Amino acid sequence: MGFSTTHLIIFLVIIIVIFGTKKLRNIGSDLGGAVKGFKDGMKDGTAEKTAEATPPTNLPPTEKTDAKSAIDVEAKIKS
Template sequence: MGFSTTHLLIFLVIIIVIFGTKKLRNIGSDLGGAVKGFKDGMKEGSDKAADAPAAAPQQVASSATAAKETIDVEAKTKA
């Protein structure tokens, strides 16, 4: 019930005759580019997720520093 090497070669020849080698090459490069783009997107997503927790404490620290530098004054009204 399985495919033999002869069956696969005949199938490949039929596909090449129908689509042509140029079109198959374009399909292969498009598919490869899509896979590469997907992998790069997954890497960027994981890099952003790893960087996000590290960035949050820095922002908290800078707002805490700003709170220390705040000057407290009294408002006087003109009479």
């Protein structure tokens, strides 16, 4: 029930006659561009995930503050 080599050749000849070589070439280049874009997108997605997982190393030095200039951020509910 499979296709033999002669069946595939006849099928390809019919496709070339119907669509023409120029349209088939355009379809092939469009399909190749889409696959390349998909692969690049997948690489960018994995690069962004690994970049988010690693903490930044170039943080500015922290400054010491005294108790008077510090702000208490803990809020209490008024009743």
